[in-house]
Amino acid sequence: MQTKFLLDEKDIPTHWYNVVADMPNRPYPPLGPDGKPLPPEAMLAIFPGNLLEQEMSGDRWIPIPDPVREIYRLWRPSPLVRAHRLEQVLGTPARIYFKYEGVSPAGSHKPNSAVPQAYFNKVAGINRLTTETGAGQWGSSLALAAQMFGMEARVYMVKVSYHQKPFRRSMMQTWGAEVFPSPSELTQAGRRILAEDPDNPGSLGIAISEAVEEAASRKDTNYTLGSVLNHVLLHQTVIGQEAKKQFELAGDYPDMIFAPCGGGCNLAGISFPFFADKLAGDKRAQNLRIVAVEPASCPTLTKGVYAYDFGDASGYTPLMKMYTLGHDFMPPGIHAGGLRYHGDAPLISQLVHERFYEAIAVHQVATFEAGVTFARAEGIIAAPESCHAIRACIDEALRCKETGEPKVLLFNLSGHGHFDMASYDKYFAGELEDYEYPEEAVHAALERLPKVAA
Amino acid sequence: MQTKFLLDEKDIPTHWYNVVADMPNRPYPPLGPDGKPLPPEAMLAIFPGNLLEQEMSGDRWIPIPDPVREIYRLWRPSPLVRAHRLEQVLGTPARIYFKYEGVSPAGSHKPNSAVPQAYFNKVAGINRLTTETGAGQWGSSLALAAQMFGMEARVYMVKVSYHQKPFRRSMMQTWGAEVFPSPSELTQAGRRILAEDPDNPGSLGIAISEAVEEAASRKDTNYTLGSVLNHVLLHQTVIGQEAKKQFELAGDYPDMIFAPCGGGCNLAGISFPFFADKLAGDKRAQNLRIVAVEPASCPTLTKGVYAYDFGDASGYTPLMKMYTLGHDFMPPGIHAGGLRYHGDAPLISQLVHERFYEAIAVHQVATFEAGVTFARAEGIIAAPESCHAIRACIDEALRCKETGEPKVLLFNLSGHGHFDMASYDKYFAGELEDYEYPEEAVHAALERLPKVAA
Numbered sequence: 001m002q003t004k005f006l007l008d009e010k011d012i013p014t015h016w017y018n019v020v021a022d023m024p025n026r027p028y029p030p031l032g033p034d035g036k037p038l039p040p041e042a043m044l045a046i047f048p049g050n051l052l053e054q055e056m057s058g059d060r061w062i063p064i065p066d067p068v069r070e071i072y073r074l075w076r077p078s079p080l081v082r083a084h085r086l087e088q089v090l091g092t093p094a095r096i097y098f099k100y101e102g103v104s105p106a107g108s109h110k111p112n113s114a115v116p117q118a119y120f121n122k123v124a125g126i127n128r129l130t131t132e133t134g135a136g137q138w139g140s141s142l143a144l145a146a147q148m149f150g151m152e153a154r155v156y157m158v159k160v161s162y163h164q165k166p167f168r169r170s171m172m173q174t175w176g177a178e179v180f181p182s183p184s185e186l187t188q189a190g191r192r193i194l195a196e197d198p199d200n201p202g203s204l205g206i207a208i209s210e211a212v213e214e215a216a217s218r219k220d221t222n223y224t225l226g227s228v229l230n231h232v233l234l235h236q237t238v239i240g241q242e243a244k245k246q247f248e249l250a251g252d253y254p255d256m257i258f259a260p261c262g263g264g265c266n267l268a269g270i271s272f273p274f275f276a277d278k279l280a281g282d283k284r285a286q287n288l289r290i291v292a293v294e295p296a297s298c299p300t301l302t303k304g305v306y307a308y309d310f311g312d313a314s315g316y317t318p319l320m321k322m323y324t325l326g327h328d329f330m331p332p333g334i335h336a337g338g339l340r341y342h343g344d345a346p347l348i349s350q351l352v353h354e355r356f357y358e359a360i361a362v363h364q365v366a367t368f369e370a371g372v373t374f375a376r377a378e379g380i381i382a383a384p385e386s387c388h389a390i391r392a393c394i395d396e397a398l399r400c401k402e403t404g405e406p407k408v409l410l411f412n413l414s415g416h417g418h419f420d421m422a423s424y425d426k427y428f429a430g431e432l433e434d435y436e437y438p439e440e441a442v443h444a445a446l447e448r449l450p451k452v453a454a
Numbered sequence: 455m456q457t458k459f460l461l462d463e464k465d466i467p468t469h470w471y472n473v474v475a476d477m478p479n480r481p482y483p484p485l486g487p488d489g490k491p492l493p494p495e496a497m498l499a500i501f502p503g504n505l506l507e508q509e510m511s512g513d514r515w516i517p518i519p520d521p522v523r524e525i526y527r528l529w530r531p532s533p534l535v536r537a538h539r540l541e542q543v544l545g546t547p548a549r550i551y552f553k554y555e556g557v558s559p560a561g562s563h564k565p566n567s568a569v570p571q572a573y574f575n576k577v578a579g580i581n582r583l584t585t586e587t588g589a590g591q592w593g594s595s596l597a598l599a600a601q602m603f604g605m606e607a608r609v610y611m612v613k614v615s616y617h618q619k620p621f622r623r624s625m626m627q628t629w630g631a632e633v634f635p636s637p638s639e640l641t642q643a644g645r646r647i648l649a650e651d652p653d654n655p656g657s658l659g660i661a662i663s664e665a666v667e668e669a670a671s672r673k674d675t676n677y678t679l680g681s682v683l684n685h686v687l688l689h690q691t692v693i694g695q696e697a698k699k700q701f702e703l704a705g706d707y708p709d710m711i712f713a714p715c716g717g718g719c720n721l722a723g724i725s726f727p728f729f730a731d732k733l734a735g736d737k738r739a740q741n742l743r744i745v746a747v748e749p750a751s752c753p754t755l756t757k758g759v760y761a762y763d764f765g766d767a768s769g770y771t772p773l774m775k776m777y778t779l780g781h782d783f784m785p786p787g788i789h790a791g792g793l794r795y796h797g798d799a800p801l802i803s804q805l806v807h808e809r810f811y812e813a814i815a816v817h818q819v820a821t822f823e824a825g826v827t828f829a830r831a832e833g834i835i836a837a838p839e840s841c842h843a844i845r846a847c848i849d850e851a852l853r854c855k856e857t858g859e860p861k862v863l864l865f866n867l868s869g870h871g872h873f874d875m876a877s878y879d880k881y882f883a884g885e886l887e888d889y890e891y892p893e894e895a896v897h898a899a900l901e902r903l904p905k906v907a908a
Contacts, residue, residue: 003527006460073457074535074833081528085602103557105833107872147830148539167875174829174878375628376601379528379559418561418872421621424628 001084005246007077012069017237019272019347020230021060022279025354027230027346028321031308035452038318046215046223048124051117054231062234064116071115071148075104076238080246081413086377087397094400095252096393098413099243099270100380106171108383108415109266110141110226113235117224118145128152128221130214132182132207134262135161135337135385136168137415138226143177156182156190156210159202161337168419182207189213189314201333204263204341205313212316227263228311228320228345236269239412244273247410253284254410256396260388261292261301261359262338264345270412275356292352292359293388295367297435298331300324300344301352301359303442308452309343319452322349326445332435334364335423336384342445360392363434367391368427371417383415384423455538459700461531466523471691473726473801474684475514476733479808481684481800482775485762489906492772500669500677502578505571508685516688518570525569525602529558530692534700535867540831541851548854549706550847552867553697553724554834560625562837562869563720564595564680567689571678572599582606582675584668586636586661588716589615589791589839590622591869592680597631608675610636610644610664613656615791622873636661643667643768655787658717658795659767666770681717682765682774682799690723693866698727701864707738708864710850714842715746715755715813716792718799724866729810746798746806746813747842749821751889752785754778754798755806755813757896762906763797773906776803780899786889788818789877790838796899814846817888821845822881825871837869838877 020027029037040052047055054062064072083096101109121129129146131153133139139155146153155177162169162181169179182202183190189209193200200206208225215223225232247253257274259267267290277285292301300323309324311317324343325331331340343349351357371387373394374380382390389411400407417424426432474481483491494506501509508516518526537550555563575583583600585607587593593609600607609631616623616635623633636656637644643663647654654660662679669677679686701707711728713721721744731739746755754777763778765771778797779785785794797803805811825841827848828834836844843865854861871878880886 001524002463003524004463006462008460009456009458070455070457105829105835144833148833166879167872170875170879170882171835173882174826174835174875176830372628375559376630379598379602381559381625381628416872418621418870421624421628425620425624428624428627 003082003084005080005249007242007245009073011242011245012072012076013064013238013241015061015063016234017241017273017276018057018060018062018234019275020058022276025350027350030318030320031452032318046212048121048126048222050120050124051231054234055229065119068116068119072238077242078103080243080250082250083378086374089373089377090394090397090401092397092401093404093406094397095406095408096397097254097410099239099410100413101239102380102413102416106137106141106144107418108137108141109236109239109269110138111144112238112269113226113232113265114141114145115148116235118142118149118151121222122149122151126220126222129224130154130211130221131224131226132156132204132211133226134158134204134340136165136419137338137383139179140168140171140175142224143172143175146177147175153177154214155179156184156207158182158204158207158337160333164422165419182210184210186210187213203313203330205327208312209314209316212312227265228343230347232265233268233345233347236265237272239269240271240273243270243410252408255287255407256289256291257410258291258293258389258392259412260339260385260414261294261344261348262341262385264348266412266414267292268345268348290357291392292348292357293392294359294361295334295336295339295388296361296363296437297334298325298340299361299437300342302361303437305446306349306353307449309449311343319450320346322346323352325442326448328448329442329445332438334435335420335432336367336388338385339388362388362391365427365432365434368424368432370394380413381417382413383417384420386414457536457538459534459703461696461699463527465696465699466526466530467518467692467695469515469517470688471695471727471730472511472514472516472688473729474512476730479804481804484772484774485906486772500666502575502580502676504574504578505685508688509683519573522570522573526692531696532557534697534704536704537832540828543827543831544848544851544855546851546855547858547860548851549860549862550851551708551864553693553864554867555693556834556867556870560591560595560598561872562591562595563690563693563723564592565598566692566723567680567686567719568592568595568599568678569602570689572596572603572605575676576603576605580674580676583678584608584665584675585678585680586610586658586665587680588612588658588794590619590873591792591837593633594622594625594629596678597626597629600631601629607631608668609633610638610661612636612658612661612791614787618876619873636664638664640664641667657767657784659781662766663768663770666766681719682797684801686719687722687799687801690719691726693723694725694727697724697864706862709741709861710743710745711864712745712747712843712846713866714793714839714868715748715798715802716795716839718802720866720868721746722799722802744811745846746802746811747846748813748815749788749790749793749842750815750817750891751788752779752794753815753891754796756815757891759900760803760807761903763903765797773904774800776800777806779896780902782902783896783899786892788889789874790821790842792839793842816842816845819881819886819888822878822886824848834867835871836867837871838874840868
């Protein structure tokens with residue numbers, strides 16, 4: 001029985017797919033501090049014009065430059081795998097597939113956007129980049145990408161992850177990047193937070209503030225973001241485009257797609273090309289369900305509000321219409337660091353709000369339990385973020401077992417867990433906690449939402 | 455320019471290639487404690503009959519059972535990659551290729567033999583396995599393989615590696631294995647060594663003694679070995695068979711093959727199928743050079759003696775004719791734990807002794823330097839063991855730059871370094887040492903070689 005569905009390098013997509021061209025409703029624009037739509041030029045201090053064009057574009061297809069495809073060749077196309085052994089272990093009639101993005105040198109889907117972001121900055125004359133990272137997946141991807149184009153990179157890494165995952169830092173340094181724990185003393189934003197709370201464990205929102213502040217204050221330096229923005233989601237659509245071709249090889253088509261959802265980019269990457277089928281009236285996609293899987297401890301889509309909010313903790317970014325728990329909400333220190341974000345991509349938020357996409361929240365211990373089941377069946381040890389999708393997919397496969405439905409389930413195995421073994425250790429030692437939904441903290445954070453006419 | 459040469463699952467080899475059938479001279483038999491050739495039955499206490507048959511076989515091709523190929527499908531065929539970017543960085547006219555075995559769930563070539571060893575034990579009615587591991591690559595592969603066939607596994611891990619690489623242990627536990635630092639209190643061999651030296655850092659030789667002792671003393675338990683023996687080298691030939699097909703796709707053929715050499719199995723795996731071409735008079739292979747790359751601190755092939763010696767520290771194993779530094783030689787605690795072995799596979803030793811294969815030794819710091827150059831060019835962070843092959847290949851590519859020769863160089867990238875980042879950290883911190891050849895220790899150990907008529 002065929003297990004892996006592989007493509008040739010010539011099958012690496014030549015264009016990114018821009019869902020904005022096909023969305024039933026137009027996206028809400030980002031707003032400036034005055035509450036008025038932000039002109040793209042306002043962001044030129046931290047982004048190059050070519051990426052801002054992509055950010056605002058309504059074109060359906062955006063060409064992938066050859067130098068970017070050359071780097072993609074180092075690991076793409078990634079495999080689509082039929083999880084025969086997992087199906088057997090579960091005893092499910094469902095057919096389970098996963099797209100494995102852990103084959104990239106950085107170990108996740110993140111280089112799919114890091115590489116073009118570095119490239120477009122390079123051609124715009126920028127040679128130095130800053131960014132934030134949570135679990136380290138994005139930071140290491142940006143370090144890799146910067147190195148590929150001979151650029152400098154500085155990474156602000158959420159402090160709790162910096163200490164949980166020292167080897168992600170080593171990896172970034174191997175690729176030549178500088179790494180600092182955030183909040184740091186290097187920026188006003190960091191110093192302000194440390195003055196209030198020297199033990200602050202950090203958050204993606206804070207790290208973004210630091211990286212943005214540095215980029216805004218230096219002419220030679222731009223900022224890069226690992227998720228949330230339209231152009232980041234755009235770049236990730238190579239995943240879903242490949243997966244569609246691979247499903248043709250398999251002679252199959254998914255009924256449900258699951259992806260972990262922190263900022264939203266890996267969910268967007270795997271699902272937008274299939275969602276396009278649905279919007280285009282493709283019969284196979286008629287009943288397609290797309291499910292964002294988020295942590296119960298940072299339940300942006302399932303318990304947040306849909307409102308304009310800042311992308312970072314300090315209010316440096318434009319206001320974006322998204323599901324949010326409040327920009328200064330401090331999520332618990334769960335082990336899926338990549339999912340500790342107060343907001344969500346505006347495009348994903350809108351699709352959830354308009355009921356095209358679904359969202360569910362799962363608890364931490366259950367995600368590791370699913371990860372161990374998966375590792376023992378399929379060999380691969382998944383990143384804690386990816387374990388969220390595995391959990392949801394296994395739960396659906398078990399429902400299929402009850403009902404006898406042979407559903408086709410696809411999940412995005414967004415990364416491996418080789419740098420997350422300390423978390424697996426805690427799981428085995430029974431030391432992992434399930435955090436309750438932090439109702440009061442969210443309530444307080446939502447009180448501080450910026451006042452904007454929605 | 456094509457980067458990866460990929461094969462389909464149907465191209466996974468159907469047979470292992472047994473070099474014994476084609477070697478110019480027959481291998482020397484293993485000897486018993488009495489100095490007489492050992493009857494295979496003598497090893498039935500720790501190995502199943504089906505694997506012993508492979509160990510003694512002179513058949514050229516040995517079929518790979520379907521259940522083994524089913525597991526191979528989880529990651530095989532592995533990619534052959536043209537290192538365009540490394541060539542550019544070096545400015546060499548050489549064409550550099552690497553076979554990337556780090557795509558297996560355990561991150562190295564080791565599951566190629568762990569899976570069949572578990573399988574053949576399973577069909578022989580054994581449900582529990584012991585083994586040793588140095589860097590953890592073999593132990594995690596055996597843990598994975600045992601899990602795939604629903605068997606128990608206990609791993610004795612060399613103590614220095616156990617502490618250098620705690621996450622290799624976590625990985626083994628994720629796949630359900632028990633792991634103990636060696637020397638341990640669990641065996642006579644371990645207790646004896648700890649009594650003499652409570653701080654003994656362990657060695658592969660000691661860990662083998664412990665795992666063999668336990669297997670020999672329990673009827674339900676067999677022993678598995680990660681390298682050295684004929685059947686282990688045999689299983690690894692899937693690497694070279696695939697690489698040959700991939701070179702056909704590339705329209706190329708190697709002039710030189712480099713592989714790290716500890717016990718010898720990954721070198722055997724990549725090179726035997728090409729060596730068969732040379733023995734068969736294939737014109738392309740006429741001048742093929744095959745190079746074993748070992749650490750200067752444990753220079754078995756380059757400074758050892760070719761003699762009958764034990765495979766383990768305590769003298770439990772049969773005597774094997776091989777290059778050895780003495781079975782109780784204690785190699786320095788270098789970071790390429792998989793290369794800290796006093797001996798070498800008898801088949802590899804014989805081919806080196808008879809001048810069919812070459813051997814060189816490289817220093818530790820230079821291997822990490824090569825690994826960083828490679829990571830910055832090709833993205834992949836290599837295991838310290840693999841960095842030995844990279845070092846030798848880069849040195850040859852730089853010689854080609856001087857001479858202008860467009861040689862075709864192939865190396866076996868036997869594993870990734872995701873569990874070796876602490877070693878990279880030490881390299882960056884300037885804390886890595888180059889150990890001199892430990893002449894006196896080797897001399898003393900060689901004095902203790904068993905007296906056998908050679």
